[in-house]
Amino acid sequence: PNDLIGPGGGKLGGIxxxxxxxPRRAVCGIGLNLAAGPALREELPGAEALDEHGPRLVRDELLLEAAPAVLAAVERWRDEGCKAVRQRWLALTLHRPGDELMVTVPGGARRALAYEGLGxxxxxxARAAGxxxxxxxxxEVELDGRAGG
Structure with missing residues (x-):
């Protein structure tokens, strides 16, 4: 689960x-749409940016504010494992048990499944009908036609 969905329902970023x-080493990348001009909105109609929901942010200032929280989450994951972040993710996810998902697995096979949770x-x-x-x-996971990988 790696997409960050904004208040408007569009993709705001991803992890x-x-x-x-x-499991000893991980490389983590975080992308966040700070601002979106008309060209981006036209090219990626499912995207949204933070500037649509509040004052425009300066990238370096946001990084200075966010870095301590990101590092604390990584340390918690390192010290306590996936279980430490799993409950927080479950509390924040848009997915609800029974939601219909369209899942494309590596190799390209696409299947309709029902969301059941996070292991x-x-x-x-997830569960196939019956x-x-x-x-x-x-x-690659889609909910309501939106990619939510």
Whole structure:
């Protein structure tokens, strides 16, 4: 789960975590749309930016404000594991049990599944109609037609 959805329902940014050397190392990238001009809105109609919801932010000032919170979350994850951040994610997610998802797994197979939750290791828990619970570690997920990877 890595998309950040804004108050208007559009994609505000995203978080990508790639593991290296097993679970011992991770590379984390965070992207956030601070401002969006007409060209961006036309090219990416599902996107929104922070400047649509308040005063325009200066990138360096935002970084100085956000960095301590991001580092604290990383330290908590490092010290306590996925369980430490899982409950917070579940409290903030747009997904609700039973929500219909369109899931595209690596290799391109697309399937309609129902959201069931987030597993202990951070994997998507979903169920096909009449099927058992599936654990999906990597996929592109759409909810209501919006990508939510």
């Amino acid at each position: 990508l975590v790639e593991l290296r050397d097993g 202990e290791a951070g994997e998507l828990l 099927g058992g619970l599936e654990r999906i570690a990597s996929a």
